Amino acid sequence: MTTSVRQTRPPQPTLEMVAEVAGVSRATVSRVVNGSTRVGPEIVAAVTTAVEELNYVPNRAARSLASRQTQALALVVPEDMTRFFGDPYFAAVVQGITRRLDQSDFTLNLLVASSDPQHKTLRYLRSGNVDGALIISHHTGDDFVAELETTMPVVFGGRPANADNLEAYFVDVDNAAGADLGTQRLVDLGRRRIGTVTGSADMPAGIDRLTGFLRALERAGIPTDAVEHGDFTVQGGAAATRRLLERCPDIDGLFVASDLMGTGALDVLREHGRSVPGDVAVVGFDDSPAATRGSVPLTTVSQPSEEMGFAMADVLLRRLADDADDDDDDDDDDESVPHRTIMPTRLVLRESA
Amino acid sequence: MTTSVRQTRPPQPTLEMVAEVAGVSRATVSRVVNGSTRVGPEIVAAVTTAVEELNYVPNRAARSLASRQTQALALVVPEDMTRFFGDPYFAAVVQGITRRLDQSDFTLNLLVASSDPQHKTLRYLRSGNVDGALIISHHTGDDFVAELETTMPVVFGGRPANADNLEAYFVDVDNAAGADLGTQRLVDLGRRRIGTVTGSADMPAGIDRLTGFLRALERAGIPTDAVEHGDFTVQGGAAATRRLLERCPDIDGLFVASDLMGTGALDVLREHGRSVPGDVAVVGFDDSPAATRGSVPLTTVSQPSEEMGFAMADVLLRRLADDADDDDDDDDDDESVPHRTIMPTRLVLRESA
DNA sequence: TTGTAGGCGTTATCAA
DNA sequence: TTGATAACGCCTACAA
Numbered sequence: 001m002t003t004s005v006r007q008t009r010p011p012q013p014t015l016e017m018v019a020e021v022a023g024v025s026r027a028t029v030s031r032v033v034n035g036s037t038r039v040g041p042e043i044v045a046a047v048t049t050a051v052e053e054l055n056y057v058p059n060r061a062a063r064s065l066a067s068r069q070t071q072a073l074a075l076v077v078p079e080d081m082t083r084f085f086g087d088p089y090f091a092a093v094v095q096g097i098t099r100r101l102d103q104s105d106f107t108l109n110l111l112v113a114s115s116d117p118q119h120k121t122l123r124y125l126r127s128g129n130v131d132g133a134l135i136i137s138h139h140t141g142d143d144f145v146a147e148l149e150t151t152m153p154v155v156f157g158g159r160p161a162n163a164d165n166l167e168a169y170f171v172d173v174d175n176a177a178g179a180d181l182g183t184q185r186l187v188d189l190g191r192r193r194i195g196t197v198t199g200s201a202d203m204p205a206g207i208d209r210l211t212g213f214l215r216a217l218e219r220a221g222i223p224t225d226a227v228e229h230g231d232f233t234v235q236g237g238a239a240a241t242r243r244l245l246e247r248c249p250d251i252d253g254l255f256v257a258s259d260l261m262g263t264g265a266l267d268v269l270r271e272h273g274r275s276v277p278g279d280v281a282v283v284g285f286d287d288s289p290a291a292t293r294g295s296v297p298l299t300t301v302s303q304p305s306e307e308m309g310f311a312m313a314d315v316l317l318r319r320l321a322d323d324a325d326d327d328d329d330d331d332d333d334d335e336s337v338p339h340r341t342i343m344p345t346r347l348v349l350r351e352s353a
Numbered sequence: 354m355t356t357s358v359r360q361t362r363p364p365q366p367t368l369e370m371v372a373e374v375a376g377v378s379r380a381t382v383s384r385v386v387n388g389s390t391r392v393g394p395e396i397v398a399a400v401t402t403a404v405e406e407l408n409y410v411p412n413r414a415a416r417s418l419a420s421r422q423t424q425a426l427a428l429v430v431p432e433d434m435t436r437f438f439g440d441p442y443f444a445a446v447v448q449g450i451t452r453r454l455d456q457s458d459f460t461l462n463l464l465v466a467s468s469d470p471q472h473k474t475l476r477y478l479r480s481g482n483v484d485g486a487l488i489i490s491h492h493t494g495d496d497f498v499a500e501l502e503t504t505m506p507v508v509f510g511g512r513p514a515n516a517d518n519l520e521a522y523f524v525d526v527d528n529a530a531g532a533d534l535g536t537q538r539l540v541d542l543g544r545r546r547i548g549t550v551t552g553s554a555d556m557p558a559g560i561d562r563l564t565g566f567l568r569a570l571e572r573a574g575i576p577t578d579a580v581e582h583g584d585f586t587v588q589g590g591a592a593a594t595r596r597l598l599e600r601c602p603d604i605d606g607l608f609v610a611s612d613l614m615g616t617g618a619l620d621v622l623r624e625h626g627r628s629v630p631g632d633v634a635v636v637g638f639d640d641s642p643a644a645t646r647g648s649v650p651l652t653t654v655s656q657p658s659e660e661m662g663f664a665m666a667d668v669l670l671r672r673l674a675d676d677a678d679d680d681d682d683d684d685d686d687d688e689s690v691p692h693r694t695i696m697p698t699r700l701v702l703r704e705s706a
Numbered sequence: 707t708t709g710t711a712g713g714c715g716t717t718a719t720c721a722a
Numbered sequence: 723t724t725g726a727t728a729a730c731g732c733c734t735a736c737a738a
Contacts, residue, residue, distance in 0.1 A: 009504065012481065014715055025725045030717065038723060060480040061423070062715030064414040065730045081451065085444030095434045098465075107477055110463045112451075124460055127413040128365065128731095151362065367731055378709045383733060391707060415731030418714045481715095 013054040022050035033058060064128070073101070073316060074109045074130040076121065078142045083233065084112045087260050088288040089305055093136055093157060096309025104317060106131075126151055132316045135160075140202040153323065155316040157308060159204045159340075169319065171311045171341040173303045175205050178345035179212025182283040182301040183255045185353055187220045189281050191253030195226030197240040197265055199257035206232070209257045209285060226251055230261045237261025241268040252280055253353070259284040263294040266352070270295055281353035297350035304343050311341050366407040375403035386411060417481070426454070426669060427462045427483040429474065431495045436586065437465045440613050441641040442658055446489055446510060449662025457670060459484075479504055485669045488513075493555040506676065508669040510661060512557045512693075522672065524664045524694040526656045528558050531698035532565025535636040535654040536608045538706055540573045542634050544606030548579030550593040550618055552610035559585070562610045562638060579604055583614045590614025594621040605633055606706075612637040616647040619705070623648060634706035650703035657696050664694050 015033075019026045024043060031039050032047040050056075064070045075097060077084055084090050094110070101108055109130060113121040122144050125133060133148060136157035146162065148154055156170035186194050196213045199206030210227070217224045226248045228240035237256060241264065244251065254269075256262040262284035266276060274280050276296045284291055287302030318337045368386075372379045377396060384392050385400040403409075417423045428450060430437055437443050447463070454461055462483060466474040475497050478486060486501060489510035499515065501507055509523035539547050549566045552559030563580070570577045579601045581593035590609060594617065597604065607622075609615040615637035619629060627633045629649045637644055640655030671690045 012479070012504075012715095015717095016715075026716080027718085027725060027727095028723090031724090034717085040723065043724085057476055057479040059418070059715050060482050061414045061417040062730090063717075065412070065418055065732090066715080066717035068717095068730075070414070081444060081448045085438065085441065085447070088438065091434060091438030094438070098434065102473075105473075107473075120455075120458075120460070123410055126365070126410040129413050151365075368733095369731080379732080380709060380711095380734080381707090384708090387733085393707060396708085412731050415714090416733075418716090419731075419733040421714075421733095 012059065013056045014059070015056075018047065018050045018054055018056050021054060022046045070129060070131050071105055072107045072109055072130045073313070074111050074125060074133045076125075076133055076135045076148075077110070077112045077137055078114050078135075078139060079112065079137050080114045081112055086234070087232065087258075088290050089258070089260070089286055090136070092288065092305035093309035093312075096306035096311075097134065097313045099306070100310045100313035100317070106317065122147070132320055134312050134316060136312075138203070139200065153316060153319045155312050155319070157312050159208075161202065161204055167339070169315055169337070169339050171308050171315060171343065172204075173308070173343050173345050175208035176212035176215065178285065178301040178303065179209040179255065179257070180216045181212075181345065181347050182285060183213045183216035184220075185283055185299065185347055185349075186253035186255060186281055187216060187222070189253065189277075189353060191281055192222060193226070193248065193251045194222055194253035194255065195228070195244050195248055195251045196255040197228055197230040197237050197244065197257060197261055199261075200231045201229055203232075206257060213255050230257065230264075232258050232261060234260055234264040237264030238268045239264075241265040245269075245272055245274075254280055254282045256282060256284050259286040259288045259291040259298055259300055262298050262300070262352075263290050266294040266296055266298075277351065277353050283353045287348050291348075291350070296352045299350045299353035300348050301345050302348045303345050308343055311343065315341060365412065366409045367412070368409075371400065371403045371407055371409050374407060375399045423482060423484050424458055425460045425462055425483045426666070427464050427478060427486045429478075429486055429488045429501075430463070430465045430490055431467050431488075431492060432465065432490050433467045434465055439587070440585065440611075441643050442611070442613070442639055443489070445641065445658035446662035446665075449659035449664075450487065450666045452659070453663045453666035453670070459670065475500070485673055487665050487669060489665075491556070492553065506669060506672045508665050508672070510665050512561075514555065514557055520692070522668055522690070522692050524661050524668060524696065525557075526661070526696050526698050528561035529565035529568065531638065531654040531656065532562035532608065532610070533569045534565075534698065534700050535638060536566045536569035537573075538636055538652065538700055538702075539606035539608060539634055540569060540575070542606065542630075542706060544634055545575060546579070546601065546604045547575055547606035547608065548581070548597050548601055548604045549608045550581055550583040550590050550597065550610060550614055552614075553584045554582055556585075559610060566608050583610065583617075585611050585614060587613055587617040590617030591621045592617075594618040598622075598625055598627075607633055607635045609635060609637050612639040612641045612644040612651055612653055615651050615653070615705075616643055619647040619649055619651075630704065630706050636706045640701050644701075644703070649705045652703045652706035653701050654698050655701045656698050661696055664696065668694060 015026045015029050019029045029047050032044050098108060111121050132153040134155050138156060138160050140161040156168060159170050159172050160168050194217060198210045214224050226244060228244040230236040230240040256265050269276055269280055276282050284298040284300035287300045291298040291300045315337055322336060368379045368382050372382045382400050385397050451461060464474050478501060485506040487508050491509060491513050493514040509521060512523055512525050513521050547570060551563045567577050579597060581597040583589040583593040609618050622629055622633055629635050637651040637653035640653045644651040644653045668690055675689055
């Protein structure tokens with residue numbers, strides 16, 4: 001061996017080379033590679049041998065150019081990295097998506113993008129890199145989505161923010177019902193001065209959970225003024241709790257719109273000398289790992305985040321399959337894939353309430 | 354508007370269509386799109402107008418097929434999702450990588466892959482989806498890497514596990530020196546019964562940090578038997594600490610090979626009624642957000658994780674640029690891109706030691 | 707400076 | 723069942 005050879009990379013084998021080795025045409029190799037049944041057994045064997053001998057792997061670009069498909073999906077997350085990695089909710093959703101995709105031969109492209117304001121992301125999407133897109137953590141302002149939908153099938157995690165979006169496909173839980181459930185727990189515990197730290201006001205999940213909270217309080221005839229806005233981050237949750245404590249020092253119950261914010265709330269409560277659940281009972285939302293990470297294990301409204309990711313991928317895959325079938329036929333919608341998939345929430349009792 | 358139109362997606366515009374609208378040839382449009390300077394100003398204007406009018410975006414597959422480049426990189430992480438999302442170290446590295454890539458027009462493909470044992474991942478890589486790969490958290494067993502290097506330029510985060518890999522490019526810190534530094538802090542504090550919770554034994558970072566720990570103790574003439582193996586997870590760190598406490602109940606100093614494991618250690622220490630740093634002084638490694646997440650802020654050996662990600666991407670991009678230049682010329686290595694990039698560590702003092 | 711033409715590695719449409 | 727032969731959308735000599 002010479003000591004310093006420039007690593008020269010052998011060119012990847014092509015269909016043509018395989019065809020030559022196997023003594024058949026490119027078309028036949030293509031059939032074998034793609035698992036067509038209409039090929040003679042001994043030919044299949046010959047091709048398979050050649051493929052392994054040459055260590056052949058099909059070129060994705062060429063395949064996608066010819067077939068107009070990529071076998072890839074994008075997961076678009078309009079948040080910055082810190083946020084994305086900071087909230088276990090995202091981890092669960094990604095986990096679910098990949099679990100579904102592992103059963104297919106689609107791959108996932110993660111697009112975490114608030115830094116470069118959607119421009120690069122949108123270009124990436126529009127340049128035919130993927131067959132469809134999954135969008136989570138969608139904010140009111142993220143209207144690049146509208147354009148996206150005209151380009152490729154899209155499925156949302158959480159009801160999309162655009163009010164006009166009646167045709168949108170999404171997977172969600174009934175956030176209002178969930179929040180109601182969580183708040184009711186506080187009521188049932190006999191708490192009568194109940195506050196909330198909301199999620200982002202520009203996200204349906206934030207808005208709906210507030211709605212559910214208010215509904216429960218009104219039903220119980222409890223004042224609904226103890227509301228402070230958070231943003232689904234630990235810091236935001238902590239800050240909101242601080243403001244709440246300042247404004248309403250007498251609260252004895254707190255509904256926090258996410259477990260992550262819940263940990264922030266717990267910190268502030270302790271910092272202010274309030275015991276949990278003694279002085280203040282706390283209920284979170286998500287049932288993410290964050291729920292058990294704080295000083296007190298959180299009672300929380302559980303949503304099946306991972307299952308939601310799984311369902312999102314599943315819906316998108318089915319839409320894609322449908323599109324492939326429709327060669328021409330009907331324009332009446334069979335509705336084989338439902339636009340909305342609503343998953344259940346349930347209350348998980350731990351120590352905080 | 355009809356109520357239920359099957360969303361029919363208009364075909365994406367092509368170079369050819371732009372050419373027609375602008376009244377020039379495809380070649381010219383291609384030049385303009387790719388920013389060639391050798392084009393008349395008014396032609397550039399015409400083409401630009403046409404591009405915007407049609408909302409044209411180049412097709413990646415076609416471009417990549419013709420140019421034999423993808424303008425995409427892969428980040429390969431041979432870990433499961435839970436682990437990937439659980440350790441802030443990865444978040445920092447990804448952050449750094451994307452920060453570098455944002456200055457280029459390369460995109461990043463994240464491949465978190467221990468589930469499907471590398472098969473799908475390897476196929477993805479080998480089918481020409483990316484121009485190069487970044488690999489972090491590389492274990493001894495992950496030998497698929499060897500094959501990868503023959504296919505495309507690769508840069509490692511952390512010295513690769515394969516001993517024979519002299520030609521490998523990587524970005525790392527001097528783990529042994531860092532661990533030595535951290536351990537020395539415990540010695541300087543007057544601790545004389547010092548233990549360690551190591552990282553994974555099949556990863557260079559784990560091994561080297563143990564080496565540094567041992568070196569510091571030997572220098573100080575302190576027994577080196579208080580060693581328990583962790584695996585860079587909270588649970589692993591906690592379990593190792595538990596074993597250590599059982600075996601050496603008298604330890605007064607603890608070097609933990611990662612902050613994440615450090616939080617696990619802190620929990621166990623408290624659970625056993627040991628105060629920190631009173632009874633046991635603790636030093637971590639990484640200086641990740643996990644360092645300040647536990648009950649006591651960790652004194653830790655800081656490594657510039659985000660900068661390391663940035664550097665990894667930078668090295669890979671430069672290798673790629675070099676490869677593009679070398680049309681034929683030399684076979685003596687200019688070594689314009691260094692094989693190893695070693696970043697500094699420093700001790701960050703907080704409350705735990 | 708601009709246009710022509712060939713090719714990149716597959717898939718898909720025909721015939722045979 | 724198999725094999726020619728077009729596309730697919732773009733880049734890139736080469737020629738004008």
